[in-house]
Amino acid sequence: MVEVDGGGNARMTATVESPDSVTVILEGELDIASVELIRRGIEPYLADSPQHVVFDLARLQFMDSSGIALLIEVSNRVGSVQIRNATPIVRRVLEVTGLADALGVTD
Amino acid sequence: MDRWFDARPVSVSKSRRFVEEATADLAPDVREAIVLMVSELATNALVHATSGFEVRIERDATTVRTTVTDNGEGTPSLSFPGEADPHGRGLRVVQELSDEWGTLDDPDAPGKAVWFVVDVSPERGPETRSGLLARIRAWGSRRRNPDRAPDRPPVDDRAE
Numbered sequence: 001m002v003e004v005d006g007g008g009n010a011r012m013t014a015t016v017e018s019p020d021s022v023t024v025i026l027e028g029e030l031d032i033a034s035v036e037l038i039r040r041g042i043e044p045y046l047a048d049s050p051q052h053v054v055f056d057l058a059r060l061q062f063m064d065s066s067g068i069a070l071l072i073e074v075s076n077r078v079g080s081v082q083i084r085n086a087t088p089i090v091r092r093v094l095e096v097t098g099l100a101d102a103l104g105v106t107d
Numbered sequence: 108m109d110r111w112f113d114a115r116p117v118s119v120s121k122s123r124r125f126v127e128e129a130t131a132d133l134a135p136d137v138r139e140a141i142v143l144m145v146s147e148l149a150t151n152a153l154v155h156a157t158s159g160f161e162v163r164i165e166r167d168a169t170t171v172r173t174t175v176t177d178n179g180e181g182t183p184s185l186s187f188p189g190e191a192d193p194h195g196r197g198l199r200v201v202q203e204l205s206d207e208w209g210t211l212d213d214p215d216a217p218g219k220a221v222w223f224v225v226d227v228s229p230e231r232g233p234e235t236r237s238g239l240l241a242r243i244r245a246w247g248s249r250r251r252n253p254d255r256a257p258d259r260p261p262v263d264d265r266a267e
Contacts, residue, residue: 009120029123032150033116062123064146065200069193076191089139096203102190 010034030067
């Protein structure tokens with residue numbers, strides 16, 4: 001388990017669940033100021049080409065399209081992504097951009 | 108009320124705090140939508156115009172009008188990225204969550220403004236997520252019906 005403080009207002013914690021699966025917990029506010037360090041924090045976990053990445057967003061208080069961009073970048077590089085526990089405002093940005101299905105949003 | 112923010116990434120979250128204060132009395136869903144739209148427009152000012160930006164909030168009993176003005180290059184345009192394209196969604200968020208939006212562009216000076224209006228009429232009652240989504244759909248059909256379009260200030264509609 002590795003924690004990365006994303007500068008801005010975001011933090012991440014990544015856990016390798018199995019050789020094929022990584023869980024990433026995002027906290028705080030994901031925007032243009034915080035997304036780059038989170039991107040760098042996730043990068044090592046993508047180098048091993050996991051099949052499945054789960055984002056737990058229960059403690060992510062805010063995300064705009066800068067965060068959406070990161071989620072799509074990850075989605076493009078792994079077999080599948082799943083988004084769990086999105087807060088109402090985060091879920092709304094996923095829905096209005098039409099990405100809730102593509103990014104595997106579940107309760 | 109208005110405030111200028113420097114061309115730095117941290118200005119985006121600072122602009123959200125400013126808008127949260129200016130809309131503290133509104134229903135949480137409406138307020139969150141306005142804050143999200145400002146975050147998108149502030150980000151666009153930084154990324155596309157490499158500019159600082161001003162956020163102006165004008166309120167009356169039934170509407171909140173928010174304008175984000177930068178002094179850089181570029182004209183906002185609505186794009187339609189595919190699901191695998193990471194970029195190009197900021198203005199779509201504004202289109203989806205506002206009642207009206209548009210751009211103002213002075214051809215003789217650098218910079219431009221992007222504005223949006225949100226109806227906060229009390230008769231709309233407490234906001235629920237499903238209610239907001241229903242309104243979004245209703246707004247979409249209203250935009251397509253010119254007979255019912257409300258008056259607008261002069262607008263550069265190229266972005267639409």
